[in-house]
Amino acid sequence: MEKRNSLQPRIAPLEPPFATEVTAELSRWQPGDKAPLALFRTLVHHLPLADAMYPLGHYFLSRNSSLEIRDREILIDRVCARCGCEYEWGVHARIFADSAGLDGAQLTASVAEGSDASCWTDSDRLLVRMVDELHDSGHLNDDLWTSIAARWSSEQLLELVVLAGWYHAISYVANGIQVPLEEWGLRFPVPK
Numbered sequence: 001m002e003k004r005n006s007l008q009p010r011i012a013p014l015e016p017p018f019a020t021e022v023t024a025e026l027s028r029w030q031p032g033d034k035a036p037l038a039l040f041r042t043l044v045h046h047l048p049l050a051d052a053m054y055p056l057g058h059y060f061l062s063r064n065s066s067l068e069i070r071d072r073e074i075l076i077d078r079v080c081a082r083c084g085c086e087y088e089w090g091v092h093a094r095i096f097a098d099s100a101g102l103d104g105a106q107l108t109a110s111v112a113e114g115s116d117a118s119c120w121t122d123s124d125r126l127l128v129r130m131v132d133e134l135h136d137s138g139h140l141n142d143d144l145w146t147s148i149a150a151r152w153s154s155e156q157l158l159e160l161v162v163l164a165g166w167y168h169a170i171s172y173v174a175n176g177i178q179v180p181l182e183e184w185g186l187r188f189p190v191p192k
Contacts, residue, residue: 007178011040025050037091038179039170057170060163066156067163073100074124075160076167077110078131081188085171090185106135110190123151127160134164 015020022044029040029050043050059065065072073096080089093107102110106124109117113130124146133140140148140161148157173179183189 006067009038009042009180009181010177011042013038013179014044015041018044021047025054038182039087039091039174042177042179043173049161056162056166060159060166066159068094070100070102071123071127071152071156071160072125072163073097074110075131076107077102077107077165078128079135079164079167080171081111082131082135083171083175085174087174087181087185087186088167088170088177090187091182093186094147094182095182107186110147111188112191120174126151130160131164134161135168 015164018026025044026036026040029043030036042051043053060072073092076091076092080086080092089111093102093110095105097103103119105119107148109119110128114132115125117128121130126144129144130140130148133144148160152160
C-alpha cells in the first residue's frame with residue numbers, strides 16, 4: 001500500500017479566502033474557530049453534494065443518534081481501517097478516542113487485529129465482527145445477526161448498518177481523492 005502522506009490530492013482542498021457560500025457550508029460542517037478539515041474543504045468543491053451529505057453525517061455525530069459513542073467509534077474506526085482510510089481513522093482516533101473510552105491497544109486492534117483481540121469486550125467483538133462481515137461479504141450471517149440483535153435494538157441495528165455504509169462512502173472519498181492527512185491526526189500503527 002502506498003504511503004498516504006506521499007500522495008498528492010487529486011482534488012486539492014479549497015484554501016481561504018473562501019467564497020461566501022463556501023464559508024457558510026463549511027461553518028455547518030465544522031462550527032467554531034478551528035480550520036475546517038481537509039475532507040470538508042474538498043467536499044465544498046461541489047456545494048450541492050456537500051449540502052446533501054451534511055444531514056446524515058451530522059446526525060451520526062449528534063446527540064440524536066441512538067448509539068453510544070464507544071459503539072459508534074469502534075465501528076467507524078474499524079470501517080476506516082478495513083478500507084485503508086488512514087485519513088478518517090486518524091481524525092476519529094484523535095478527536096473521539098478519549099470520550100469513547102478507547103485506549104491505545106484498542107485503537108491499534110481496530111487496525112491490526114480482529115475481533116479476537118484480547119482488548120475488546122464482548123460487545124466490542126460483535127461490532128468488529130459485524131464490520132468485517134459487511135466489509136468482506138456485504139451480508140450478515142444469521143448467527144451474527146442473532147448475537148447483535150440480542151445486544152442492540154432494531155433502531156440501533158439499522159443505525160449501525162447505515163453508519164458502516166456511510167463510513168465506507170467517506171473512506172472512498174478520502175482514499176479515491178487522496179485527501180491529504182491532517183497534521184494532527186493519528187497515523188495507522190506500524191505493524192510489529
